Amino acid sequence: MTEQGRVTQRGTARRKRMTAAGVAALLALSAPAGFVPQPVVAQSYSFSSVVIEGNRRVEDGTVLSYAGISRGQRVSGAELNDAYQNLVQSGLFESVELTPRGNTLVIEVVEQPTINIVNFEGNSRLNDEELAALVQSRSRRAYSPAQAERDAAAVTEAYIQQGRLSAIVSPKIIRRSDNRVDLVFEVFEGGNVEIERLSFVGNRVYSDRRLRRVLETKQAGLLRLLVQRDTYVSDRIEFDKQLLRDFYQSRGYVDFRTNSVSAEVTRERDGVFVTFNVVEGQQFKFGRISASTDIEGLDTLPFREEIRVRPGVVYSPLQIENTIERLERVALAQGQDFIRVEPQVTRNDRDLTLDVDFRLTRGPRVFVERIDIEGNTTTLDRVIRQQFRVVEGDPFNPREIRASAERIRALGFFSNADVNAREGSTADQVVIDVDVTEQPTGSLSFGANFSTSDGFGIVASLSERNFLGRGQLLNFSISTAEGNQRLAFSFAEPAFLGRDLRFGIGLSYRQTDNDDALYDTTRASIQPSFTFPVSENGRLQVRYTAAYSDLFGVDEDASVIIRNEARDGARWDSSLGYTYSYDTRRTGLNPNAGVLLRFGQNLGGLGGDTRFIETTASATAQTTVMNEEVTVSATIEGGALNYIDGDNSRVTDRYFMGPSVMRGFEPGGIGPRDADTDDALGGNLYAVARFEVQFPLGLPEEYGIAGGAFYDMGSLWDVGETYTADVLYDDFSLRQVVGLSLFWETPIGPLRFNWTEALAKEDEDEEQNFDLTISTQF
Structure with a gap:
């Protein structure tokens, strides 16, 4: 592009202003010295004909319509000037001249060139397709300097939204033949701010x-x-x-x-x-809590019994919302439609409390006419509708609509989700408009790994949170290492049969064939399950598990226990199980604390080769102290595997406590061991307690580094049948570990470095004084 071929819009605009204002200025400058202005008599014109010259694409009628002058119409000089301005401001012409010639008005125009192509130069952060969607200037349309400036501003704003405040966008044109131009937006993106x-x-x-x-x-x-x-x-x-x-x-x-x-x-x-x-202001707490109504015949006692908030608790709008939701459910259970719960808050500045009276009123009889959904190019309508607790024809509840909007956003399928209500076809009906913007929900990864024990292998995984737009979860992973082959597949439908019922199924296969190992294994399982709510904070999962396991290739030097267990060959386990979980992390009265409880059992013997009862339980609590600068957490968990009717567990069934359960020891580093071979045998029983504190180190927060300290204690015991072998630590033997942690927020995830020291351990335990993991939160 040559400099001679570029004409900026700013220069074009200056030439147009000269056409209108330059005449008056030139007349003033050319007046002789001592010239005395004479009174000016308003001049008027009447044209019997209008001649239009220079137009090729624009019709004569279009030019006349913008000018607003008709043949035979008497016009003043001011109206003639208005006609000129109208033609210039139409944006269709590069220059305009109006010349009266007797009874004829000659309108001479030079049309704006036609845009040949629209290009972008200098852009890399945003591609041409993204920028083209922002501009209104198009090929084969008339070039408009004003529109080009607006387009440049729109592109600049897009860069500003990405944090590039120094971005500069300059629209320029290149003249072509046949009154055509190429419109080029020169982009200087600048750096991130x-x-x-x-x-x-x-x-x-x-x-x-x-x-x-x-x-x-x-x-x-x-x-x-x-x-x-x-x-x-x-x-x-x-x-x-x-x-x-x-x-x-x-x-x-x-x-x-x-x-x-x-x-x-x-x-x-x-x-x-x-x-x-x-x-900040002052901190307020809840004062007197009550429920009242002026609805005749409505008993407030059942409503008062559902209020969980108590005086003296720190005030929180979330608790108000949760209480309103519970009270509305009570009203629906009593067959009371259109009941609205309006919290009346009375402020007591002296004692810094807020009295709340949950006022039960009869709301307007307004119904939901329909729910309109737009913007979901991938996600099916029913996935979005499932987040609404109301359907067409139900009473309209503004609070429930707001809650539905939050559930839609919580899906994670959309970068933006707006839910609004507008008046329907009649005054007693409303239409719910849902406008969403899709975002990517899947990931695909490939890789390779190599280890001296497992050899070389290919690793691939596929994850999709919105499979086929149905809101379903799909995960698939495979590893082809020669010594450790793994295959895993899981699928979940979170709204089975359109209800708050989650259906899931998982399949797994793993085979180990390692020359350095004491034994080789083949394990496969399939597990369908259903999960559903049983209370406000409680959920119950019921499942069936069919598992196949084979223990073979046992080394001659392995423990006599492992050799005897391998003689059983392959076997099938068939079990029914359940897990109850109670989670207050989002709905508890304290926003700084939460509790997560889990209790589950697997009951084996519904077919299969073995009969057993496996029980697991865990309790975790977390809170923040010292103005939420320090996080304190505690976890207690345990498990018991009990085989009955003469059946025994095998080394592939028993628990092994690795660093994820109790820090400071190698995988299989504690628990029962063969006294002769020192082989880790695992245990049927385990219990562990973990206590942890996380705190700032005083470093600048932008480093993403924090510190921590922890104390773990626990034990793993009871190998079951010993086959005359001498087993060490087969009884409960408490281990204790203290340690320090370093947390580091990185792009690959939150890393955690642990340094540990055992306070109490057994002689044959295998310590692990340093550990690097991906940090997780409960």
């Missing part, structure tokens, strides 16, 4: 470090250049303000507000200093 510092003014209760964890926007720093970069996006700041408000209000600070947010750009325009100016 990082958040150099996130700070707060006015916060007294919670530190900057704690509040930064609340925000969606993150702070960049020295190490973050290596592990994670974050950019400044102005729209995200508004979302951050809402997150701060929700955070404080859920902790009783009802007067919290963000006065302002300032963003100062560095001189190099490659960084931003963001400061939130906040007012």
Whole structure:
């Protein structure tokens, strides 16, 4: 592209202004010295004919319609000027001249060129297809300098939303033959503008470090250049303000507000200093809690019994919402439609409490006419409709519609989901509009691994959270290592038969054939299951498991116990099982604490070769202290495997406590062992307790590094049938471990480094003083 072929829009606009204003200026400059202006008499014109010259694409009638002048019409000089301005502002012409010649008005125009092609140069962050969707200028349309400027602004805004504040987009044209031009948007993308510092003014209760964890926007720093970069996006700041408000209000600070947010750009325009100016206010607690109504014949006692909030608890809007939901369910159970629960809050500034009266009123008789869903190009309508507890014809409940919107967003299928209500065909009906934007929900990965024990193998996995747009979960993985072959498949339908009933099925196959191992195994299983709610926080899973296991290739030097167990050959296990879980992490009264309880059993003997009862249980509690700077958690879990009617467990069935269960020891590092061969045998019983604290280290938060300390104690025992072998540690023997942890947030996930020291162990236990894992939260 040559400089001679480029004509900027700004230059074109200046020439047009000269056509209108330059005449008056030239007349003033050319007036002789001492010239005295004379009164001007308004001049009018009447044209018997209008001649239009220079137009090729635009019809004469179109030109006349913009000019607004008809033949024989008497027009003034001002109206003639208006006609000129109308033609210029139409955007169809590059230049316009109106010349009266007696009774004839000559309109001479030069049409705007036609756009030949629209190109983008210099863009790499956003491709041509993404930018083309933002501009309105199109090929074969008339070129409009004003529209090109608006298109450039739209493209610039797209880059700003990606944190590139220094982006510059310049529209330019290249002249072609036949009054055509190529429209080129020259893009200078610039660099990402990082958040150099996130700070707060006015916060007294919670530190900057704690509040930064609340925000969606993150702070960049020295190490973050290596592990994670974050950019400044102005729209995200508004979302951050809402997150701060929700955070404080859920902790009783009802007067919290963000006065302002300032963003100062560095001189190099490659960084931003963001400061939130906040007012925390006082923390309020619940005062007197009551329920009342003016509906005749409605007994409030069943409603009062359903209120879980108690005086003295820190106020939280979430608890208000949960209580309203429970009370509305009571009304429906009593056959009371259109009951609305309106919390009447009375503020007591003296003792910093809020009295809440749940007022039961009769709401308007409004029904849901229909639910309209748009934007779901992949996801089926029924997947979205399943998130609504109401259908067409049901009473309209605004709170339930808001809850449905949250459930749709929680699916994770959509980058955006808006749910709004509007008036329907009649005043007593409403239409629910759902507008969603799809986002990717699947992943596919390939890889290879090599180890001296297993050899070389190919690893592949497929995961899809919205299979065929049906909201179903599909996972498939395969590993082809010669010494350790694995195949796993799982499928889940979260809304089986259109109800809150989750159906799942899992299949697995694993074969080990390792020359260095004491024995080889083949294991396969299939497990269908159903999971459903049994209370507000409780869920129950029922399942059937069919498992095949074979223990073979036992080394002659292996334990006599393992050799005897291998003589049974392959066997089938068939069992029915259940697991009850109770989870208060989202619905508990304390937003800083939660409890997760699990209890399950597998009952073997429904066919198969063995009869057994396997019982597992766990309890986990977590809370934050010291203004939520420190997280404290505790877990107690155990398991018992009991074979009956003369059946015995095998080494492939028993528990082995690795670092994921009790830190500080190798997999199979504790528990019963053969005294002669030192082989780990596993155990039928285990129990462990883990206590942990996580705390900041005082390092800049942008490093993503925190510290921790833990204490574990537990035991693994009871090998069952010993076959005359001398077994060490077959009885309960407590091990104790202390350790320090280092947590590091990285792009591949939260890493955890553990350093441990055993306080109590047995002589033959195998310690593991260092461990690196992917950190998880309960």
